[in-house]
Amino acid sequence: MPEGPELHLATLFVNRVCEGVVFTGPVEKSEVSKCPEVPFCCDAYRIKAQSRGKETRLTLTPIKTDDDDKSKVDKNQSQQPMDVVFRFGMSGFFRFTTVDELPKHAHLRFYTNETPRRALSFVDPRRFGGWQPNGSWQADRGPCIIFEYQSFRENVLSNLSDKAFDRPICEVLLNQKYFNGVGNYLRAEILYRSQIPPFVHARTVLQGLELKDEDKKKVKAEISITESADKIKIETETPDLLSLCHTLPLEVVKLGGKGYDPQTSDYSSIIAWMQCYSVDGMKSIRDRNGRTMWFKGDPGPMAPKGKIRNVGGKRKVQKSDHDYTDSKKAKKKRTGDVTDKKPVKRKEIKNIKEEIKTSRSQRCLKRQKNDEKANDAEETKRPNIRRRGIAGTMGQNKKQVIESKTQKKAATCRKRTTKEMPKRKSSRGRNT
Template identity: 65%
Template sequence: MPEGPELHFASLFVNRVCSGVVFSGAVEKSEVSKRPHVPFACDAYSISAVSRGKEVRLTLTPIKSETKSKVKEEENQTPMDVVFRFGMSGSFRFTAVDELPKHAHVRFYTKEDPQRVLSFVDTRRFGSWQHNATWQKDRGPCVMSEYESFRQNVLSNLSDKAFNRPICEALLNQKYFNGIGNYLRAEILYRMKIPPFVKARTVLEGLAAKNEDTKEVKVATANTNDFDSDGKRKVETKGLDILSLCHIVPLEVISLGEKGYEPEKGNYTELEAWFQCYGVNGMNSINDHNGRNIWFQGSPGPMAPKGSNASRTKRKIQKVENDYTDTKKAAKKEHTGSVSKGTHVQEASGTVKNQKGQRGTRRQKTRLDTQTHENKKPKTSKKHISAGPHTSRAKNTRRQMEPEGNITAKRIRRSQRLSSTAAF
């Protein structure tokens, strides 16, 4: 999910690609989207963007014509603000019209030939937008750009029931932590060595409402060149508290530059290399009470969901690289080629596999065991009373294969039993 730094990058992207570009016509909405239409149309207008926490605001500003021609009706359009929330997969793209992305739900067309289009792309459709809107009222100050207000907003409302919840869940409450998301909360708690399932109020009580210089923190974070042996950026947490890291850690992501998050190319290598906890091998993960996965190290804390077990985490990208090496492919091919068609291989565990490596059914396994057992037994069987023409061919075959002496002895014993029965 895009978090505060990603929406900041989105605003920078819009300002860069739209600088000096003139847009024209009506704003279009995709037919599949159920979100409201943006009622804006103008012969010439510009687009600028600004972010705040997990929101991006586009400002559509009409450009006045220098000629004294008749003013069209749409040129009376006043400036309009459109506020976007990215949901799980939102982003902005700027492409040629014939390269319009599949899930482009809001489109702004340029006034040029060939035309280009700025579009809001949302594959999963959890994103939203509102025209003639301001920042959402129930969202608190931005953890990155409004640090002092953010800190004061948290510490002056610790009596709120939101802080009765575990700290990992409180950090996702945008009323107090606007801009913090899933990967940021994991990194913040890991650096502070705070278990994720400790009551939020317990963690935050006693913190002083410090008036820190935000600009100094930004410069110090952006110019840090101190890395550990694993290539991870070191951060001195001495003298810092969890609210300070809610400001510093997102700025670290911003200091990576837009290479840390490139939705156009799907390249997240810079961001993944920066992670110290989120999705890193050896870290534990567990679902919180809202079903969101939280990564941590050590004990989860006393408020962890009952019946949940922490599991070791492995990055998906490493699984892809490690599971399909040429060595394993060659070994698998050699093993498969050694089994002839139509035969079965029995493993040490007692399971049965066919040529394709699929496990056989219980009936197939039983049949195989029975055949093996019969091959080891002597070829003897009891003589049964004939059942007429319906007697199976298998029984007749076994009788023919028995030694003559065994058949004679059986007939004698049978006649003795019949005679003793007749005496009664």
């Protein structure tokens, strides 16, 4: 997922490719995207990018000429600049290509005024990102960790009484109200290099930090947005948790285009820079939000109950994540398995059904035998009573008694199943 450094590198990319380029016409949106239309149309305008935390803003500025003042203004033409604020989501980035080579998931396109025509497009394969025309920075997001370090530090230390700091430090680092720009891989690197367990109470970690006058002199109030990553200077100060939230993103930006290169998608430099996130020998566990936390050693007293997974190998290069060849689909066989499991045939299924039927019939026969034995036992217990005029006893023949009982049961069952015949109305009640 793109984080603060990646969004700033995206702005550097846009400013580099759009320098001196004139765009024209309306802004075009794909039919698939559910984001709003951008109501901007101009014969000639320029694009300038700016980032703040996990947001990027494109400013569309019309180019005014002397002919525009003399001629009548078209109602459809936009005369005022417009800001379009982008949030990248999980997979958003910008591409600058020719019209014939537009990416598949280019959901917003800005066309140039040249031949052959080119287009700056916002690409988002997973569609978690989006944009807002005439938008501004979100009010719920705190100061930027890169360009507003002093206000970011003051915002955190002056609000430690907030309930948000009752949670573990690893979960608080993803709260964009206080750590605007920190994501999953940055929090792992920040906690690892500051040697703080991830599941420790956030307030206890941050209470000892203070914004001293010496620190204010070392760090500027705001770093101006530069045109190239080489001009950014990383300020040196005592490495605490908040200072690492500022210096580590600057190190990623310092990697340049290799960290964020939408043309080649080369992430080898940033993978080599990582010391904890998905690195060999590290542990991982899911926090209460379902995000994977990478760490080393003891997770801390507030760790959720779950299995801690040890990583035995390094994460593969980005190319393997998008490998859709047949070799990836092939199933792996275990070395311990000698015989392969065969699918069940239809004949075997029929045999199983017949066995079930036979077992049911056997159960019914057993029940009947048990009933007969119980009836025999009752008859033997009854005494022999002699009646006048009748020879023999009530229990002369046990088989006859059992047969008579079964006949009675069958008769009662027949009576229940057969429908009752309607009774005839008597003629006595008729009127004469």
